Amino acid sequence: GQQVMQIPQYQHVQEGEDFTTYCNSSTTLSNIQWYKQRPGGHPVFLIQLVKSGEVKKQKRLTFQFGEAKKNSSLHITATQTTDVGTYFCAGPGEYGNKLVFGAGTILRVKS
């Protein structure tokens, strides 16, 4: 079945350092979404990418969708303690009725 892989599983950075998480799908995706889950919280939508090669920015966050629409990345510049949480990528399931989540990358930030 369709799989969405995400690396790294865990990253611990010093405040001010950059952070990147990578997402890879076993199939071509019509879109990819990114969610953030704070510790003890629920997934919250960050962004959706639709076009091949698309790059979107939200303040210190930069999201990319690969040319082949099978991979994506989220880069955070100059991390802050408020960035702490788990970042998930998610793509549509085969029949479009669900989201298939990656395993997530846990980000911890040392101040």
Place this chain on the structure above:
Amino acid sequence: EPEVTQTPSHQVTQMGQEVILRCVPISNHLYFYWYRQILGQKVEFLVSFYNNEISEKSEIFDDQFSVERPDGSNFTLKIRSTKLEDSAMYFCASSPRGGGNTEAFFGQGTRLTVV
């Protein structure tokens, strides 16, 4: 801002008991979902629901699980006879359009503990 609400926030139940988890999706949304997350693991799809019927379900969603939209606002997940491995955080979500092609709005979750 509209949000998905779930009750209860935490439920402890004995193995073999039935539980009903409740959700109120965002009012103008048409697509509803249940996902679960075992502690520290990824978010797993259980079931999607549209137009008063299941549109897709996962292998996890076996005969012990059922969903219902008993009225115009509530969306429930029933587990008939809970097992220890059903212990997880259960998230309800809704979206204005179908499935994986639009933003999903998640509720705060119900933590189910089966003892």
